[in-house]
Amino acid sequence: MTAGDTLRYALTSLHGARARTLLMLLAMAIGVAAVVVLTSLGEAARRYVVDQFAALGTHMLIVIPGRSETGGVGPATFAGETPRDLTLDDAFSLTRSATVRRIAPLNIGAAPVSWQGREREVTILGTTAAFLELRRFTMKQGKFLATGDPTQASAVCVLGVKVRNELFGAASALGEWVRIGDRRFRVIGVLGTEGASMGMSMEDTVIIPVAAAQSLFNTSSLFRIFVEANGREAIPRAQTWIRDTLRLRHQGEEDVTVITQDAVLATFDRILRALTLAVAGIAAISLAVAGILIMNVMLVAVTQRTSEIGLLKALGAPGRDIRVVFLAEAALLSLLGALLGLAVGMAGTWLLGELFPNLDFSAPWWAVSAAVGVALATGVLFGWLPARRAARLDPVQALSRR
Amino acid sequence: MIELRNIHRVFHVGDQQVHALNDVTLSIQPGEYLSIMGPSGSGKSTLLHLIGLLDRPTSGRYLLDERDVTDLDDAETARVRRETIGFVFQFFHLVSRLSAADNVALPLVLAGIAPTERAQRVAAVMQAVGLADRAHHRPDQLSGGQRQRVAMARATIMAPAVILADEPTGNLDSASGKEVIALLEQLNTRGMTLIIVTHDADIGRRARRRLKMMDGRIVEDDSA
Ligand SMILES: Nc1ncnc2c1ncn2[C@@H]1O[C@H](COP(=O)(O)OP(=O)(O)OP(=O)(O)O)[C@@H](O)[C@H]1O
Ligand SMILES: [Mg+2]
Numbered sequence: 001m002t003a004g005d006t007l008r009y010a011l012t013s014l015h016g017a018r019a020r021t022l023l024m025l026l027a028m029a030i031g032v033a034a035v036v037v038l039t040s041l042g043e044a045a046r047r048y049v050v051d052q053f054a055a056l057g058t059h060m061l062i063v064i065p066g067r068s069e070t071g072g073v074g075p076a077t078f079a080g081e082t083p084r085d086l087t088l089d090d091a092f093s094l095t096r097s098a099t100v101r102r103i104a105p106l107n108i109g110a111a112p113v114s115w116q117g118r119e120r121e122v123t124i125l126g127t128t129a130a131f132l133e134l135r136r137f138t139m140k141q142g143k144f145l146a147t148g149d150p151t152q153a154s155a156v157c158v159l160g161v162k163v164r165n166e167l168f169g170a171a172s173a174l175g176e177w178v179r180i181g182d183r184r185f186r187v188i189g190v191l192g193t194e195g196a197s198m199g200m201s202m203e204d205t206v207i208i209p210v211a212a213a214q215s216l217f218n219t220s221s222l223f224r225i226f227v228e229a230n231g232r233e234a235i236p237r238a239q240t241w242i243r244d245t246l247r248l249r250h251q252g253e254e255d256v257t258v259i260t261q262d263a264v265l266a267t268f269d270r271i272l273r274a275l276t277l278a279v280a281g282i283a284a285i286s287l288a289v290a291g292i293l294i295m296n297v298m299l300v301a302v303t304q305r306t307s308e309i310g311l312l313k314a315l316g317a318p319g320r321d322i323r324v325v326f327l328a329e330a331a332l333l334s335l336l337g338a339l340l341g342l343a344v345g346m347a348g349t350w351l352l353g354e355l356f357p358n359l360d361f362s363a364p365w366w367a368v369s370a371a372v373g374v375a376l377a378t379g380v381l382f383g384w385l386p387a388r389r390a391a392r393l394d395p396v397q398a399l400s401r402r
Numbered sequence: 403m404i405e406l407r408n409i410h411r412v413f414h415v416g417d418q419q420v421h422a423l424n425d426v427t428l429s430i431q432p433g434e435y436l437s438i439m440g441p442s443g444s445g446k447s448t449l450l451h452l453i454g455l456l457d458r459p460t461s462g463r464y465l466l467d468e469r470d471v472t473d474l475d476d477a478e479t480a481r482v483r484r485e486t487i488g489f490v491f492q493f494f495h496l497v498s499r500l501s502a503a504d505n506v507a508l509p510l511v512l513a514g515i516a517p518t519e520r521a522q523r524v525a526a527v528m529q530a531v532g533l534a535d536r537a538h539h540r541p542d543q544l545s546g547g548q549r550q551r552v553a554m555a556r557a558t559i560m561a562p563a564v565i566l567a568d569e570p571t572g573n574l575d576s577a578s579g580k581e582v583i584a585l586l587e588q589l590n591t592r593g594m595t596l597i598i599v600t601h602d603a604d605i606g607r608r609a610r611r612r613l614k615m616m617d618g619r620i621v622e623d624d625s626a
Contacts, residue, residue: 012500
């Protein structure tokens with residue numbers, strides 16, 4: 001039996017059992033479509049996060065108090081435990097290198113902010129004028145913190161746009177005095193809307209001078225120091241330099257972690273890729289289910305077509321030919337199902353793209369080829385048992401049953 | 403050319419043994435016309451299946467064209483069946499989703515013969531069984547007699563040396579039955595060995611050599 005005839009024969013039997021064929025195509029298609037849509041969702045999320053990070057500004061290093069074992073992004077990075085304080089003086093000592101363009105210390109805390117009886121609990125960031133440039137934020141209104149002596153705790157603040165709207169509504173905020181904790185600050189500016197930092201929206205924060213934040217939260221330590229290196233090539237040298245400088249200042253103890261933006265980016269990239277893989281794996285289970293369905297239906301088909309199999313043997317088909325015919329049926333089913341699933345999946349990702357235009361949905365090629373590959377493999381794998389059973393039928397018995 | 407030596411065929415049903423063929427020795431020359439008769443369960447079909455290589459003897463030897471075919475492997479048996487044996491069954495055994503012509507072409511497909519040659523040969527045998535105008539009908543659009551003629555066209559398309567017919571008229575009215583027998587005898591006059599298993603004494607009598615079976619043994623072997 002030639003390959004072409006085998007395929008044609010398999011097609012006639014698929015065509016002969018249309019309802020069964022459609023059902024199996026559907027099962028396979030759902031599995032493949034699920035993989036395509038879910039992986040493109042995962043990939044879109046990953047790309048979104050990575051892009052967000054890239055938007056932070058390029059040549060950035062972040063100094064975190066506490067030593068992380070790996071030097072990468074460990075638990076301490078985000079837990080922010082502080083074995084030794086990182087001071088404002090530490091921060092400004094870092095500017096004395098050609099590799100460093102600018103630095104911005106950061107203090108963080110939460111406090112109620114109120115104006116004329118309206119009160120909101122928001123995140124308070126204490127920093128310096130350099131922060132605006134360093135993080136590529138823009139102002140919607142007014143000015144950012146003034147350049148000047150950073151140890152001066154002047155009573156001014158910059159509002160995130162959401163805070164502004166919730167406290168002031170239609171009223172003008174500039175020049176007004178708001179109460180933060182137990183102090184009063186004058187509003188000198190409102191941040192633009194596009195700002196987001198490390199997944200934290202800047203719309204919901206209030207920025208005050210770092211010295212003011214230190215006294216507000218009654219602490220002399222910093223939460224982070226942001227350092228912008230003088231160009232991409234300067235990053236490694238800046239990293240060493242920061243480490244060395246701070247070790248000297250901390251009596252020879254290496255008790256800070258310096259991470260580069262690249263490292264953070266790589267970590268998030270890894271985490272989200274793993275997530276996408278996991279989701280793809282879960283979707284692939286439906287492929288296995290489709291495979292089992294194919295096996296079950298093929299087994300039924302073998303029983304239903306016993307006398308046909310007997311006939312083929314009587315006409316001179318070796319067991320091998322019969323096995324190949326049934327395998328071809330299973331393979332055709334899964335291939336056609338996979339193609340159908342691809343079409344549905346593509347349509348699905350297109351639809352997602354229409355619904356969420358600012359995310360980039362496209363199924364990664366590895367997921368698409370894996371889905372089709374797994375579909376084919378399951379089809380053939382689960383088609384194997386029925387095909388073997390068909391090939392081993394005793395022709396006399398098979399013919400006697402009508 | 404067909405030579406059976408001390409053939410036994412024993413079926414095991416539970417802990418019971420059924421001796422379907424009991425020491426059958428038989429020799430059939432090319433071009434012979436044989437009928438096999440006998441009561442139900444006497445082993446006629448079993449004998450035919452063995453000759454057609456659909457079944458294997460429990461013991462004994464089977465020589466076909468002087469070649470021992472008792473222990474051939476699956477691929478070789480299939481080949482011998484394909485090239486030297488044509489089956490005609492009581493229940494026609496047509497593939498219902500295929501047209502008459504496609505059913506007839508099946509042995510050629512299995513033999514890997516190219517479609518153009520297939521079409522010619524199918525047309526020729528369909529003509530020979532008088533169904534040229536029914537080639538594209540499906541089996542359920544044909545009468546019983548027509549179906550059996552399609553089955554005969556299929557059995558002969560590989561020009562086998564032996565035609566084995568197990569109660570070919572068992573499901574037909576007497577007129578269609580006569581047509582079918584006439585066609586089979588026509589094949590025999592062209593030189594094919596013809597073996598018919600039948601319950602119909604009139605049909606059985608027509609053969610030049612008549613076997614009678616009883617309890618798995620050949621009890622009569624008349625050549626007239
Ligand atoms: N697969 C089988 N398993 C067990 N016993 C079988 C099997 N096939 C046939 N037999 C037994 O072998 C014996 C001969 O059967 P066979 O079919 O050859 O009879 P037959 O002469 O063709 O009968 P009929 O005229 O009814 O077709 C019977 O007793 C039958 O029950
Ligand atoms: Mg019988």
